[in-house]
Amino acid sequence: MTDPVEFFEGDSWTCGIVGLGYVGLPLALTAVAKGHPAVGFDTSDDRVRRLGAASSPIDDVTDAELSSALQRGFSVTDDPKSLTEVDAIFICVPSPLGRNRQPDMSYIQSAATTVARIARPGQLISLESTTYPGTTDDILVTALSDVGLEVDRDVFVAFSPERVSPGDELKTAEIPKVVGGVSALSTAVAAAAYRRLVPNVHAVSDAKTAEMAKLLENTYRAVNIGLINEMAQLAHEIDIDIWEVIEAAATKPFGFQAFFPGPGVGGHCIPLDPQFLAWRAKEANFTTRFIDTAEQVNEGMPAWTARRVGEMLNRRGLPVFGTRLLGVGISYKADIADDRESASARVLVELAKQGAAVEVFDPLVPPDRIRRHGFEPSASFEGYAAAIILTDHAGVDYQAIADAVPVVFDTRNAYRRRGIEVDNVEVL
Numbered sequence: 258m259t260d261p262v263e264f265f266e267g268d269s270w271t272c273g274i275v276g277l278g279y280v281g282l283p284l285a286l287t288a289v290a291k292g293h294p295a296v297g298f299d300t301s302d303d304r305v306r307r308l309g310a311a312s313s314p315i316d317d318v319t320d321a322e323l324s325s326a327l328q329r330g331f332s333v334t335d336d337p338k339s340l341t342e343v344d345a346i347f348i349c350v351p352s353p354l355g356r357n358r359q360p361d362m363s364y365i366q367s368a369a370t371t372v373a374r375i376a377r378p379g380q381l382i383s384l385e386s387t388t389y390p391g392t393t394d395d396i397l398v399t400a401l402s403d404v405g406l407e408v409d410r411d412v413f414v415a416f417s418p419e420r421v422s423p424g425d426e427l428k429t430a431e432i433p434k435v436v437g438g439v440s441a442l443s444t445a446v447a448a449a450a451y452r453r454l455v456p457n458v459h460a461v462s463d464a465k466t467a468e469m470a471k472l473l474e475n476t477y478r479a480v481n482i483g484l485i486n487e488m489a490q491l492a493h494e495i496d497i498d499i500w501e502v503i504e505a506a507a508t509k510p511f512g513f514q515a516f517f518p519g520p521g522v523g524g525h526c527i528p529l530d531p532q533f534l535a536w537r538a539k540e541a542n543f544t545t546r547f548i549d550t551a552e553q554v555n556e557g558m559p560a561w562t563a564r565r566v567g568e569m570l571n572r573r574g575l576p577v578f579g580t581r582l583l584g585v586g587i588s589y590k591a592d593i594a595d596d597r598e599s600a601s602a603r604v605l606v607e608l609a610k611q612g613a614a615v616e617v618f619d620p621l622v623p624p625d626r627i628r629r630h631g632f633e634p635s636a637s638f639e640g641y642a643a644a645i646i647l648t649d650h651a652g653v654d655y656q657a658i659a660d661a662v663p664v665v666f667d668t669r670n671a672y673r674r675r676g677i678e679v680d681n682v683e684v685l
């Protein structure tokens with residue numbers, strides 16, 4: 258067998274992608290763009306059918322980009338046996354939290370079992386799904402050795418965290434890639450392969466270091482968002498404008514990164530990833546106090562925000578019960594349509610539970626998805642006692658909203674950040 262590092266440094270290898278979502282699909286298109294044919298495998302027949310018809314299921318890949326890739330070396334299949342002949346397999350399946358916020362490893366386990374069944378000597382197999390340190394060794398290596406495929410003798414196994422930021426301009430090939438193999442040779446082989454796709458590859462000594470690096474990245478965000486949310490609550494108690502405080506602190510050219518308070522932390526990365534670390538820590542009888550505290554603060558923000566809205570209405574002699582409210586922005590962050598795990602939605606659910614008559618304006622989230630949260634999409638900005646800015650997408654006429662309602666509760670400092678001067682807006 259030729260030297261595996263040299264082989265993957267070359268331009269002749271092909272790859273298979275397991276899981277064609279917001280991570281796997283861009284990775285497949287990156288491989289094809291770099292001259293490496295890619296076979297995409299997904300367990301969802303509907304997704305395979307849609308992709309085969311050049312209909313992209315994710316915002317960050319257009320139908321045109323997909324159609325072009327299908328003509329230049331990308332193919333999709335629902336048959337895992339198609340992955341036997343490829344040289345590298347990248348596993349990009351979901352890793353959600355299950356009951357009691359425990360890691361749900363079922364997708365990774367299922368993918369590992371599927372790959373082990375079709376894998377062959379000479380292949381590189383790399384896991385990209387966010388997970389606790391030790392997963393690649395515990396699950397992927399075990400599944401492969403159960404079918405007689407040993408690391409380095411037969412296959413090369415690594416972990417390389419995905420760094421896709423939904424809605425961000427940066428494309429997969431431009432984002433530095435951390436890579437850690439379950440052995441020194443696996444690290445070298447995986448780094449060689451990834452360098453063909455992403456120029457900036459940072460190799461670490463083993464898979465669990467790479468697994469933990471990913472969790473540190475997002476735990477850093479969750480803890481700092483938790484800190485600024487707590488600062489926002491404190492500032493409110495002592496009648497200080499937290500947004501002005503952040504703006505002032507951010508003038509420091511070093512040693513400070515601005516994070517901003519909000520109605521809570523949504524999405525499927527920041528609220529979840531730190532819990533993989535907290536869970537693994539508990540296995541080692543270690544308590545991750547910062548992660549746990551940040552989670553408590555962040556998870557408490559939707560209710561705190563709803564309480565602030567109630568106080569604002571109270572000051573105007575209005576009960577929450579029976580009052581018509583307009584929620585502006587129900588996706589989990591600005592300028593994307595993803596409403597999964599949306600804290601903005603949780604604020605509105607809280608207010609509706611208190612009897613408010615809530616409707617939603619969100620130009621990016623389709624009406625049927627708004628209705629799935631239990632709210633009617635709003636037809637206009639008129640007729641509400643208040644509007645609540647929860648996710649501040651670009652392109653919304655915030656002036657018109659402030660003109661149409663008596664008062665706006667702005668959880669994103671959207672008006673001041675846009676220089677819109679109105680006198681009926683309160684900030685978080």
Ligand code: SAJ
Pocket residue numbers: 419420421422423425474475478482515516517518519520521522523524525526527589590591600
């Ligand atoms: N949020 C705040 N205050 C902040 C920043 C975020 O309340 O200062 C809230 C957002 O409104 C949202 C949640 O936190 O509800 C998460 O926001 P995010 O900006 O972290 O966006 P995500 O969840 O899409 O995070 C992804 C992550 N990417 C990967 O895991 C590969 C994250 O590491 C990126 O830093 C982030 O995108 C990004 O910067 O866009």
